Amino acid sequence: MPQHKVLVFDTSVPALAKIAGAKLPNSYLKKLKKFRYGMGVFKVDWALSGPIPFKSPIARKAGTIHLGSGMKEICHSELQAANGRISLSPFVLLGQQSLFDSTRAPKEMHTAWGYCHVPNGSNVDRTELIENQIERFAPGFKEPILARHSINSAQMEAYNHNYLGGDVNGGSMDIAQLFMKPTFQLKPYRTPAKGIYLCSSSTPPGGRVHGMCGYNAAKQNCQRFFS
Structure with missing residues (x-):
């Protein structure tokens, strides 16, 4: 590792162990x-000749949609993926x-993306299943597709080694890891090694586009280094 006063790792847990392992106690x-x-996730990006023709007027005006036919179906889908x-x-x-950002596509064209959860590390193609699911709620969705790009969980990890098994959320969000991770301690961002911290989505409050993991790490543990 380079000479440092403080190191803040925005990485996966295995990457922290691999890079800083010599500085960390075995326990x-x-x-x-x-x-x-x-x-993991299976993701598809689409280039479209027009907007997605959702049956719901509300869905036609939404930037992000959680797509499923009721809570029972959604829960069943997630349980299936969690169980492999x-x-x-x-x-x-x-x-x-x-729909709201004209820089995303040429004039009168559109782009969209969608993903579903899959077993960790899966390399099975889910493109057709995802498109069929969208077609249920937007009949004719497949007609304006000009091009598509799919990426499975194994490819997602190859793209970013921090996405282990295609897990873009930085770790399982079960009850044991919801509030304290990567280890069970009140200050999860701090490691036993002086000046070495973890601030990635593998710490609370986990993955999402919010930046709170880094903010909390700096506020809780790194203040004295930056004051």
Whole structure:
């Protein structure tokens, strides 16, 4: 590692152990090995000749849509993926930002993306299942598709080694890891090694586009280094 006053790791838990392992006690490294990763994702990006023709007027005006036929179907889909199985009606998180951002696509064209959860590390193609699910709520969705790009969980990890098994959320969000991770301690961002911290989505409050992991790490543990 380079000479440093403080090192703040925005990485996965295994990457922290690999890079800083010589500085960390074995007892802490053993705890890190118990960290669990959750479901992977299968993602599709589309180039479209027009907007997605949702039956719902509200959905036509939404930037992000959580797509499923009721809570029962959504829960079943997520449970299937968590248990290593395939749901034929996957819960799909879908974004259609080109409706509001003209820089996303050429004039009168559109882009969209969608993903579903899959078993961690899965390399099975879910493109058709995702498109069929969207077609249920937007009949004719497939007609304006000009091009598509799909990426499975294994490819997602190859793209970013911090996405272990395609888990873009930085770790399983089960009850044991919801509030204290990567290890069970009141100050999860701090490691036993002086000046070494973890601030990635593998710390509370977990993954999402909010930046709170880094903010909390700096506020709780790193203040004295930056004052």
